[in-house]
Amino acid sequence: MKRTSSSEDLQFNRRAALKGLAAAAGLVTIPGALAACSSSTSSPSGGGTSASGGTSGGTISFGSNYSDPAPKQAFAALVSNAKKATGVNISVNTVDHNTFQDDITSYLQGTPNDLATWFAGYRMQYFAAQGLLEPVDDVWDKIGANFSDAVKALCKGADGKYYFVPIYNYPWVVFYNKSTFTQKGYTVPATWDDLITLAKKMKSDGLVPFAFADKDQWPALGMFDILNLRVNGFDYHIKLMHNQASYTDSQVTDVFNQWGELLPYMQSGAAGRIWEDAAKTLEAKQAGMMFQGTNQVAAQYVTDGKKLDDLAFFPFPTINPSFGQDYIDAPMDGFILPAKAKNKDAAKQVLQYIGTGAAEASYLKYDQWDVAVATGAQVPTYNSIQTASVQAMANLKGVAQFGDRDTAPPMATALETAILKFIANPAASGIKPMQSSLASQAKSIF
Structure with missing residues (x-):
């Protein structure tokens, strides 16, 4: 499928973004060192305080490919904290990772959840160019200061708009x-x-x-x-x-x-x-x-x-x-807002929370293999694998997003x-x- 911008422009933007992505990992603060089975979880409804400090609420569904036991637990912690921070009631629909990826096109074209797990870079841009994702520039107006320019570039579509909020990457x-x-x-x-x-x-x-x-x-x-x-x-x-x-x-x-x-x-x-x-x-x-x-x-x-x-x-x-x-x-994972989502306002409240160092830390408390991408995220639970991951990515000259994400x-x-x-x-x-x-x-x- 043809992209909405010229190949040369997209190539230039990707190269500039990827060459600096590793630096984002190096900015993480580490004390002393450097999902077809489905399940659902929900939090009780009620008011709360949004990430921006105002009263908010609503109900959304969240499509997740975090189907393995370990990431599923980390995602559950993230969702729980997102509910507390925003007052949004969140139900989770977990689907086997490979099935989720294989069915993503029909999923986005049909009746998707209000938010979904997905991948940064070209694989996100591909669906954004088809009009299947909702721009979230208004969310990035509030969270932009939390991320490096390299990370930001991987969250943009070929049209320059934001369509993605990250949570971690890994080498x-x-x-x-x-x-x-x-x-x-x-x-x-x-x-x-x-x-x-x-x-x-x-x-x-x-x-x-x-x-x-x-x-x-x-x-x-x-x-x-x-x-x-x-x-x-x-x-x-x-x-x-x-x-x-x-x-x-x-x-x-x-x-x-x-x-x-x-x-x-x-x-x-x-x-x-x-x-x-x-x-x-x-x-x-x-x-x-x-x-x-x-x-x-x-x-x-x-x-x-x-x-x-x-x-x-x-x-x-x-x-x-x-x-x-x-x-x-070093793939970067995160979240998208499908264009056919039913409750986009509440979904954006959740994305605004996710785009914070505190949110990444809440996820990584139960995740012993990925690393944060928010600058200055306080993650005191990093183990030797995570610390070594940060070090391994700190001085790279280029970071690709994996063969099924870069094409x-x-x-x-x-x-x-x-x-x-x-x-x-x-x-x-x-x-x-x-x-x-x-x-x-x-x-x-x-």
């Missing part, structure tokens, strides 16, 4: 168990050669070097993203996502060739495995590493009652020295399908035809 990194590395004498790899050498050693030691799953298809996009960022850099990666570079380029061939070298050390049978089960392999110390987001791996450790003390991570190693470890995926949804689906076929058969002879197919689909999609 995609390589996880490992500290005890395993200590016991085996492993060292954190800094380069690609170091990584392959370590993977070979892990395999000879009887470990699966990389826990890996792709039954839901989106997890492998993260590996494509990081390899593209490491091999070709941030600007090329974003150009490819926006169809300003071609999937037939030699740079894309290089990405798949690089992946082909690593694939023998990644857990086999990925097409039939969900990421939660891959994480359990790491938990059980049957795997040495796993590349995924803290929002998944660390959250799964918490869900499974495992201690986070033994879990650590490092940024994906350098491949091209020109780009080093300067870029990562048009149909293109993300096409790329997911191609990657699944590549994982099943990574032979070099199949790479060029796959690239041609992706380029043909991109031509029709964009």
Whole structure:
């Protein structure tokens, strides 16, 4: 689908935004250191005080994809505090995360809730451009001072209006168990050669070097993203996502060739495995590493009652020295106001509260893997994973939003399908035809 502004303008705005996003994480104050199953919860009705200090109230419904136990608890705390702060009665409709994402278009076109969980950046802009989201500039008039310019840019549509209020972000990194590395004498790899050498050693030691799953298809996009960022850099990666570079380029061939070298050390049978089960392999110390987001791996450790003390991570190693470890995926999650919402005024009251450091802190009190994006947010409960996340994002030169968020949804689906076929058969002879197919689909999609 064509965007409402020129591709060059959108690319320029995205690049400027992403290059500064990591700085927002660095501004978080850390003492001493740096959702088709559905459920509903509601708060008793009654008056209250709005985030701006005036009396308010009303009733709204909130569509949520926070379906896993740990984020569901954090979201419940956020909703409870939002009710207290605004006097708005809030009912929550929780839907399985993948189902929510797969059905988002029909959801927004039909009878959506008054507020919904969603993703920052291009994936939000895509629906805003279709008129499916309500602008919330009046909310940002009140909360704007709480966020950096980089965060603000990721909350705007291509038309320059605000359509999104954030709550947190999180990095995609390589996880490992500290005890395993200590016991085996492993060292954190800094380069690609170091990584392959370590993977070979892990395999000879009887470990699966990389826990890996792709039954839901989106997890492998993260590996494509990081390899593209490491091999070709941030600007090329974003150009490819926006169809300003071609999937037939030699740079894309290089990405798949690089992946082909690593694939023998990644857990086999990925097409039939969900990421939660891959994480359990790491938990059980049957795997040495796993590349995924803290929002998944660390959250799964918490869900499974495992201690986070033994879990650590490092940024994906350098491949091209020109780009080093300067870029990562660090998706930013938050909330949208559907254009077909029934009670927009009350919904905006809730968004105004959510756009505060206090709201983020109330969520992160129960969230041990994400980090705040509001400047100066007081989050005294940060653990080693969250503190390390802030540090990992503090000096980055560019932050992408993930493969299924940085491009048009149909293109993300096409790329997911191609990657699944590549994982099943990574032979070099199949790479060029796959690239041609992706380029043909991109031509029709964009």
